[in-house]
Amino acid sequence: VLEIAKSGQATGCKEALFTLGDKPELRYREAREALEEMGYASTLEYLAAMSRLVFEETGLLPHLNPGVISASEISMLREVSVSMGIMLETSSYRLSEKGGCHYGSPDKLPEVRLDTIAEAGRQKVPFTSGILIGIGETRQERIESLLALRKLHEEFGHIQEIIVQNFRAKADTKMAHAPEPDIAELCWSIAVA
Secondary structure (H helix, E strand, O other): OHHHHHHHHHOOOOEEEEEOOOOHHHOOHHHHHHHHHHOOOOHHHHHHHHHHHHHHHHOOEEEEEOOOOOHHHHHHHHOOOOEEEOOOEOOOHHHHOOOOOOOOOHHHOHHHHHHHHHHHHHOOOOEEEEEEEOOOOOHHHHHHHHHHHHHHHHHHOOEEEEEEEEOOOOOOOOOOOOOOOOHHHHHHHHHHO
């Protein structure tokens, strides 16, 4: 981690982005074993240590995207980062139903992600979020997702950036053959945002 951060520092980077899945040690034995071997009880404990190390050794400002996290986890990570984020992706519950892209993914439920974003706001953590287009949502659902983020920002004033990200099909995933949104859909979504 430090080697990559130092490479970034050498090229003029000012921020270090730490992005990871939701607590992989809960799902993968290999992740648990790696953490244990390095002396960490959790991925978030490791993330906090690496964030602190990168900042102290390089001066790069840590921005953390650790997935869905609790109030106490936000508080812990707040001490070692300048900002955090999680993509809302969508506020549509329809996409969590059988046949939807988020079916069977409890960490993708809109209320779970919105709760994380709201808790970051309560703790005054500068935050990045956004929507993912082309995952089966309608234009109306995109607007509703953006409005949900706006509502949280109006309440807490902590959302510093909204990302409009286009879906890209990846090999060996259940959406490997799903169509990607065209440039017109991306431009429409950016204009609406």
